[in-house]
Amino acid sequence: MMRRRTTTLLSGCTAVLLALGATACGGGPVAAGGGDKALSGQTVTVAGVWTGSEQKNFQKVLDAFSAKTGAKTQFISTGDNVSTVVGSKIEGGNAPDVVMVPQVGVLQQFARKGWLTPLSATAQRTVTADYAPVWAKYGSVDGSLYGLYFKAAHKSTVWYSPDALTQAGVKPPKTYDEMLKAGHTVADSGLAAFSVAGQDGWTLTDWFENIYLSQAGPQKYDALAAHRLKWTDASVVKALGTLGTLFKDKQLIAGGQKEALNTDFPGSVEKVFGPKPEAGMVYEGDFVAGVAHDQFGRTVGKDANFFPFPPVAGGSAPVVSGGDAAVVLKDGKNAKAGMKLLEYLATPEAAAVWAKAGGFLSPNRKVALSSYGDAVARATAKSLVGAGDSVRFDMSDQAPAAFGGTKGAGEWKLLQDFLRDPSDPKATAAALEAAAAKAYKG
Template sequence: MIRRRFTTACCSALTLTLALGATACGGDPVSAAGGGKSLAGQTVTVAGVWSGTEQKNFQKVLDAFTEKTGAQTRFVSTGDNVSTVVGSKIEGGNAPDVVMVPQVGVLQQFARQKWLAPLSTAAQKSVESHYAPVWKSYGSVDGTLYGLYFKASNKSTVWYAPDALDQAGVQPAKSFQEMLTTGRAVADSGVSAFAVAGEDGWTLTDWFENVYLSQAGPQKYDELAQHRIKWTDPSVVDALKTLGTLFSEDKLLAGGRNGALATDFPGSVEKVFGPKPEAGMVYEGDFVAGVAEGEFNRKVGEQAKFFPFPAVGGGAAPVVSGGDAAVVLKDGKNQQGAMALLEFLATPEAAAVWAAQGGFLSPNKALDPAAYRNDTLRATAKSLIEAGDSVRFDMSDQAPAAFGGTKGAGEWKILQDFLRDPSNPTATAEALETAAAKAYGAANQG
């Protein structure tokens, strides 16, 4: 959902019903799932949250599918409310054939409402051969594989301006404690250490998730993500205490805590890579590079670099990810074409199309790293692939939206309150548990 939220932050005018058609370009047809026929003359409708540059880049992937199969495609941008838009289209008898789902929770919801068709045998074989098992797990519901993860993000990257660290005489940190020490040196040298996008509550969930995954470990992370342990668990309080060591030092934050609460995600990148830098570092996912390069003309790998989110305490360095899974709707009008598209999206050939454009990572191990446009993207992709089964999907994206994905409510709001006053982690954990219990209870009843 990070990519989705970033689109929301940077593109104020989302078009909810934009449809783009792709013209068939000919080429050798591939077999459709179970059909063994050319798809010439068919149309596959695809719905997803993407707009702007992301939509244009995905359209290039769809055009490659057209060239290979003869099938035309039509993309419909849903905006953020994927579940609502797709549900209304199903009710209206106008269901898309394929949906690119940005949240595990939404994929699970669709499956339990019996909207989804299981992946074809060919697509399943590709997932088993070319993906770490964790991606199959996130695409499955009750043992059935419905979702193919085409696009992923590495949300365990800390981006920095090399000049800021050089001026402070420090190197990228390898532990959380070292990152605090590095940050203090940067702050003493003339700019704040971190630009924190506290106005966007989702960034704070990402801070927490990286700390928690490293400090508490993957098993606890999974249990908390599924609400099998309470948010009042000591491991949660410990993670909040750790995060509070950063949030409580005003000099580490550009503008202090109040300034952080008034900074959105694009603004946080600007504070590091814009024309008037106010901070040396900004934590967020690999998509920071796109903003630094596209908005502020910073050369990624030279003027904008990253280091992996460092290990906390005695834990391993975390790798938190997000992603968009392709699913096939039962009520779509072209099951054959839809399944053929998913089989294509499972290939490194499809991933390479977007990888060459930037702003994209693939969880497909068969993709040649040379497909990425620069060394920085190759490094973030390598980190994601090498993490294997230790990768964990964004926790808030696994939660009911009322808790993990609603502006001004639930986890977003509570962590904003914690940023404002990090002095009582126990009270914050209690507030998180109250909100989580209500949201998960309602979701289970539904």
């Protein structure tokens, strides 16, 4: 989310992890605008949440588009509250042409307000041919395809210190129960099993989502994400109980529940990969690698590695993702040129520009696995792209922000309360349902 944007913690170092080559499988790259400077003299404005290295790397993509088409580009950083910023710009008659939307719920909101233009036939053909159908699903509203997913995150990765697991004599686990058992063995060797970033409520939603997707299955996950299933359902109570087993075990969480509630996401990575390790493992998305490398000098694949979030109670291994979708606003001054940018972003050529700089993962199947720079990156990409339609978008990002994306409120706060006291999953489920019902109604 990232969000709540943890992707902003990625930087150029992650080229080691997620570097893509410029070569695509299955034919040559598609030239935006025909490569004939057809957009010379036009300016495309693009709004998105990115700052820092992410903004700089996306600018490289925009520069490549400019070199091909002759169009100038202007990037506007919105901060996390994309909806408010874009809405105010539309009202002020200064709408951007393209917005990089980080949440499905926001994309749906924009579409239902009538702000968006459906993807061109060219972009739609590319999505159909080169992406798993699930990405079209999350980019569509009421049967129309509005969003092109350019950048993705893999949120079903558990990162660990190979030294810590080796010292404890354990191997990466294959099931959730094995993971907890391995955690106790790690704890017996002198380190806590997990570092948990409870200060950031979004990390707790990610824990829940992986457990729920595996334990309850994709159909119930989809129903809960759309609030067609109530949070008081027995499947939710069961998943909370599974999560609570971890939360209440003082051997498993570094510093116990109280310290977890005072640990933010970067701090949780530091407890595993920093100079004074306190835990052997930390759960979060592929962006953990960027923090481990950039801030703590860890070499990804050598002294920082991951295993897939393991299946729970006989279910399938979950693959939860997040991502940024490019959309074209109707009120943009140059929406036609904006659509040409989307057609370019759909190509492996465009993905390769950012991928070379690092900190990037593409959901485009035409970006060959052999283009990734190392075994860890190939495994990450294979897991995400290979999951096909079993990928599920981060549930809290599909919810109204009042429930799934607001600090100190809704799901974030209620799961923090549950971390503090996981003794009554049924009561927590009831509180979640009350908050969800209010938010979805609004």
